[in-house]
Amino acid sequence: MPRLMDAISVNFRIAFASILLAVLGGTLLTILRSFKIRALNVVIIVLISFIRGTPLLIQIFLFYYGLPALGLRLSPEVAGILALSLNSAVFVSEILRGSLPSIEDGQIEAATALGLSAGVIWGKIVLPQLFRKTLPMLINESTVVVKGTALLAVITVVETLRVAQQIGASTFRPFEPIIGAAILFLGLYVILTALGWAVERRHAQERR
Amino acid sequence: MKTGPALRATRLIRRFGELKAIDELYLEIPYGQVVSLVGPSGCGKSTLLRCLTHLDPPDEGFIEVGGESLGRALLPNGIVKHNSRRHTDRVRRKIGLVFQSLNLWPHLSVMDNICTAQCIALGRSRDAARAHALELLDRLRIGAIADAYPGQISGGQQQRVAIARAMAMNPEILLFDEPTSALDPELVGEVLRLLKELASSGMTMLVVTHELAFARDVADRLLFMDRGIILADGAPQDVITQTADRRVRDFFDKVTAFHPKFMAGTKPKEEHS
Amino acid sequence: MHRSVVKIMALDPTVILNYWPLLVDGAVLTLRLAAIAFVGGMLIGAICATLSLLNYWPVRMVILVYLALMRGIPFIVIVFLIHFGLPSFGIRTQALVTGTVALTLYAGAYYAEIIRAAVLALPRGQWESARVIGMPPIAAARHVIIPQIISPSVPPIVNCTMTMIKESSILSAITVAELTYQGLVIQGNTFAPFEVFISLALIYWAITIAFSLLAWAYERRFGTASGRTSRMSPIAARYLDIDGKSGR
Numbered sequence: 258m259p260r261l262m263d264a265i266s267v268n269f270r271i272a273f274a275s276i277l278l279a280v281l282g283g284t285l286l287t288i289l290r291s292f293k294i295r296a297l298n299v300v301i302i303v304l305i306s307f308i309r310g311t312p313l314l315i316q317i318f319l320f321y322y323g324l325p326a327l328g329l330r331l332s333p334e335v336a337g338i339l340a341l342s343l344n345s346a347v348f349v350s351e352i353l354r355g356s357l358p359s360i361e362d363g364q365i366e367a368a369t370a371l372g373l374s375a376g377v378i379w380g381k382i383v384l385p386q387l388f389r390k391t392l393p394m395l396i397n398e399s400t401v402v403v404k405g406t407a408l409l410a411v412i413t414v415v416e417t418l419r420v421a422q423q424i425g426a427s428t429f430r431p432f433e434p435i436i437g438a439a440i441l442f443l444g445l446y447v448i449l450t451a452l453g454w455a456v457e458r459r460h461a462q463e464r465r
Numbered sequence: 466m467k468t469g470p471a472l473r474a475t476r477l478i479r480r481f482g483e484l485k486a487i488d489e490l491y492l493e494i495p496y497g498q499v500v501s502l503v504g505p506s507g508c509g510k511s512t513l514l515r516c517l518t519h520l521d522p523p524d525e526g527f528i529e530v531g532g533e534s535l536g537r538a539l540l541p542n543g544i545v546k547h548n549s550r551r552h553t554d555r556v557r558r559k560i561g562l563v564f565q566s567l568n569l570w571p572h573l574s575v576m577d578n579i580c581t582a583q584c585i586a587l588g589r590s591r592d593a594a595r596a597h598a599l600e601l602l603d604r605l606r607i608g609a610i611a612d613a614y615p616g617q618i619s620g621g622q623q624q625r626v627a628i629a630r631a632m633a634m635n636p637e638i639l640l641f642d643e644p645t646s647a648l649d650p651e652l653v654g655e656v657l658r659l660l661k662e663l664a665s666s667g668m669t670m671l672v673v674t675h676e677l678a679f680a681r682d683v684a685d686r687l688l689f690m691d692r693g694i695i696l697a698d699g700a701p702q703d704v705i706t707q708t709a710d711r712r713v714r715d716f717f718d719k720v721t722a723f724h725p726k727f728m729a730g731t732k733p734k735e736e737h738s
Numbered sequence: 739m740h741r742s743v744v745k746i747m748a749l750d751p752t753v754i755l756n757y758w759p760l761l762v763d764g765a766v767l768t769l770r771l772a773a774i775a776f777v778g779g780m781l782i783g784a785i786c787a788t789l790s791l792l793n794y795w796p797v798r799m800v801i802l803v804y805l806a807l808m809r810g811i812p813f814i815v816i817v818f819l820i821h822f823g824l825p826s827f828g829i830r831t832q833a834l835v836t837g838t839v840a841l842t843l844y845a846g847a848y849y850a851e852i853i854r855a856a857v858l859a860l861p862r863g864q865w866e867s868a869r870v871i872g873m874p875p876i877a878a879a880r881h882v883i884i885p886q887i888i889s890p891s892v893p894p895i896v897n898c899t900m901t902m903i904k905e906s907s908i909l910s911a912i913t914v915a916e917l918t919y920q921g922l923v924i925q926g927n928t929f930a931p932f933e934v935f936i937s938l939a940l941i942y943w944a945i946t947i948a949f950s951l952l953a954w955a956y957e958r959r960f961g962t963a964s965g966r967t968s969r970m971s972p973i974a975a976r977y978l979d980i981d982g983k984s985g986r
Binding site for chain 1: 807809811812814815816818819822826900905907911918932936942943946947973
């Protein structure tokens with residue numbers, strides 16, 4: 258069990274890095290799409306469709322086993338983080354896009370009439386409200402990322418599931434360590450979900 | 466006192482498909498003048514304000530604010546020059562627009578609503594912006610709510626915040642889009658008094674309004690607009706009582722039918738108390 | 739850089755051409771797994787949703803725990819739990835069976851949430867008015883509630899089923915011979931990972947696109963698609979309208 262406890266921190270760190278990258282990437286995708294450059298949007302839409310339409314496991318395989326065939330060799334951790342964050346960035350961008358229309362257009366007009374530039378309007382008016390509105394959904398997305406880190410066991414990242422399998426192989430009792438791993442993942446999920454609830458409650462109060 | 470017009474629009478045209486919402490409109494507002502713009506709904510008043518601020522850029526024509534061209538410029542040699550977006554943003558700051566729906570930013574405090582544009586667009590320091598904002602809030606008598614959020618204050622207070630936000634940029638001219646129409650009746654008088662104070666402080670203003678009381682008592686000049694054209698332009702009392710155009714007559718007859726006291730010359734504020 | 743160009747030029751289609759029957763077998767099994775998970779999952783989902791809407795707290799607690807387990811534990815861990823757990827209860831069976839059970843249980847939890855949300859979205863008066871005119875509960879459910887929840891639940895159910903198709907790839911970890919597993923077998927024989935995984939991705943992509951086309955056709959036909967249709971000012975649309983739907 259102590260070994261599993263050590264390993265869950267690996268999952269946590271990988272998930273944390275991936276979520277940060279995903280929010281960054283997802284925001285970037287959203288802003289890029291708002292420019293409405295035809296060719297660029299076609300590329301982005303195809304990318305989104307591809308990521309949403311294929312299993313995360315296959316995306317992880319592509320990053321870890323596929324990229325070396327193109328001459329780019331990544332460590333399992335880096336390949337895993339890249340695969341998870343690209344996958345999640347697409348979902349983050351879809352979440353943000355879904356909430357954009359909830360911002361009143363008059364607010365943009367007011368900012369434009371005051372002579373604020375596009376960058377300022379994104380940074381000061383649109384994004385702060387967007388993140389606030391979507392925070393519960395973004396937290397939910399982060400639980401998906403945390404669960405996704407378990408898949409990195411298949412590309413030899415020494416995380417909780419991998420360690421549980423190793424313990425099972427050396428003790429010939431595979432079931433018990435898997436239960437331990439499940440409990441740890443469940444714990445992370447419960448913490449994140451509770452956080453999500455707290456955020457949502459605070460929002461409900463603010464809206465009055 | 467600055468010389469030259471605060472705002473000049475030359476041959477403005479804005480089309481929506483076949484319809485000309487603004488039809489070859491000329492307008493010049495000198496510094497210090499308070500102009501009220503009336504007309505039936507759908508006559509192009511709001512479109513005009515949106516054109517003047519380039520929220521809805523006109524299809525043709527030229528706009529000058531404090532001597533600087535907004536959007537398009539007509540050079541002396543007759544060539545039309547298109548200014549950059551950055552230039553447009555810069556000149557826009559010289560026009561303050563108070564929206565009908567106010568459009569405060571709900572995620573920012575009153576103070577930040579007023580300071581954001583000052584700091585970013587005018588490059589003022591945080592402290593200078595705060596000091597300026599506090600001065601304005603005090604002048605509008607809402608100094609106490611600087612740290613509240615727009616959702617926590619009353620409609621009348623929100624209106625003042627929106628005015629303060631526009632004034633904070635030290636605009637050459639303030640445009641108001643029906644400042645009283647979104648308000649509860651008991652607040653109308655309050656806002657009209659506020660506009661009157663601003664007017665007497667020398668602020669240049671263009672006010673789209675349905676309040677003939679304001680047009681008559683506060684404004685120096687009354688414009689009547691219909692179908693994208695200014696039909697009457699002059700001293701308020703003259704336009705209301707002596708205009709020859711039948712459409713203008715019809716409008717004022719209809720409006721005054723609902724305001725018997727107005728024609729009798731009674732102070733109309735009492736209607737709202 | 740030079741090497742990578744050479745490698746791309748060396749993409750070897752024969753890898754796939756030689757092994758395509760395996761991929762077809764795998765894809766067929768993937769679809770069958772998804773079909774079983776759909777039917778079984780909908781059954782579990784409907785039962786759980788109904789039970790959790792009854793105000794009987796022990797049952798609700800049990801269902802809550804089941805939903806939390808399925809949503810909180812990564813699917814790959816659930817698969818291993820069932821795969822290694824069943825034998826320790828004395829049940830010895832094939833990987834295919836444990837995999838199907840895992841996928842169905844997993845799907846059931848998600849379908850339950852969808853159905854529950856759809857029922858709760860109905861105005862309370864719908865149920866009460868049916869009961870007050872004397873309909874027994876089953877008739878009220880059948881004639882009043884169920885017809886109204888079908889249309890709004892179709893898009894999330896299609897979405898969820900696509901998720902199950904994608905998640906079924908994880909069953910390769912316990913040697914269920916579905917699409918991903920077959921891909922791994924081919925990769926073991928050919929050592930051409932890029933070709934293999936790209937082909938797998940394209941096949942999954944084709945399957946999910948076919949599904950989303952179905953959902954799209956349904957939405958068009960029954961008009962459940964919603965969205966902001968009102969006109970937005972062009973200035974605001976520059977920021978807020980990504981798909982360019984609001985134009986004048």
